[in-house]
Amino acid sequence: MKPTVNLYGDEWSAEIYDYQVQSLEDLPLWQSLAESAGGPVLELACGTGRLVLPLARAGFCVTGLDASRFMLAVARRKLAQEDHEVRARCRLVEGNMSGFTFEEGFDLIYVPARSLQILLTRDEQRSCLECCARHLLPEGLLAIDVFNPMLSKLQARRVEEGPDEFSGTDGTPVKWSAVTEYDLAAHRLSSAWRYGHGNAGGAAAANEYSLEMRYFFRFEMEWMLEACGFAVEALYGNFDRSEFAADSPEMIFVARKTP
Numbered sequence: 001m002k003p004t005v006n007l008y009g010d011e012w013s014a015e016i017y018d019y020q021v022q023s024l025e026d027l028p029l030w031q032s033l034a035e036s037a038g039g040p041v042l043e044l045a046c047g048t049g050r051l052v053l054p055l056a057r058a059g060f061c062v063t064g065l066d067a068s069r070f071m072l073a074v075a076r077r078k079l080a081q082e083d084h085e086v087r088a089r090c091r092l093v094e095g096n097m098s099g100f101t102f103e104e105g106f107d108l109i110y111v112p113a114r115s116l117q118i119l120l121t122r123d124e125q126r127s128c129l130e131c132c133a134r135h136l137l138p139e140g141l142l143a144i145d146v147f148n149p150m151l152s153k154l155q156a157r158r159v160e161e162g163p164d165e166f167s168g169t170d171g172t173p174v175k176w177s178a179v180t181e182y183d184l185a186a187h188r189l190s191s192a193w194r195y196g197h198g199n200a201g202g203a204a205a206a207n208e209y210s211l212e213m214r215y216f217f218r219f220e221m222e223w224m225l226e227a228c229g230f231a232v233e234a235l236y237g238n239f240d241r242s243e244f245a246a247d248s249p250e251m252i253f254v255a256r257k258t259p
């Protein structure tokens, strides 16, 4: 049976996020884009502030927008521990990336960690990109990371991952596994994530979540960006800016507004 709670939609999944996702391998790319674009910077779907906080520490004025009050609660708690200058450069806002309004414009808007794929409908995707166009300053950059769909996974239709083990919030082991089903007609995937762990009394417990995503192929992304007023300047296949290839894990689009 499908889990009923959406990933990022409760306190437990928000608290475990930073323990599971410890890598910052994508940070140098976003930081170098921020350096070339200048600031201020907007991250859509900023989550627990994994990237917002290091960028603010590096001197950028960063706004992070996220729809989950649970993820933002973690980000705000972490931000409260930063020094005054970092806190002053950072703003965390609850909102939907498919419809947001800020009074000011940004030199860089980025959507990391494949979060654009959480927007399932064409209307949401278009609305998000149009909001980006409205909020980007004339010379600004839009950067979006989505995964490169692997034909082997699509052909399998059903993919099991894990178990992977990591230390949870109290240092005890958490065992993660997932089952993902691909709908090739809808270009969607539906995952059930399971975290096995010990509860406060030490007994075995499990938390289960669902995650629905769209997958995009290269030229759908390019068309969407163009239709929403952007010209694609670069497409990278990974965070080291390597050229996009058939077996690249990521598709990272860097675009500017068309004049």
Ligand SMILES: C[S@@+](CC[C@H](N)C(=O)[O-])C[C@H]1O[C@@H](n2cnc3c(N)ncnc32)[C@H](O)[C@@H]1O
Residues within 6 Å of the ligand: 008, 021, 044, 045, 046, 047, 048, 049, 050, 051, 065, 066, 067, 068, 071, 095, 096, 097, 098, 112, 113, 115, 118
């Ligand atoms: C994979 S996490 C990425 C978090 C962060 N960007 C990072 O790189 O660590 C996806 C995030 O997207 C957020 N999210 C999902 N749907 C959203 C929406 N419609 N608008 C804004 N945020 C959304 C979730 O709450 C979650 O924090």
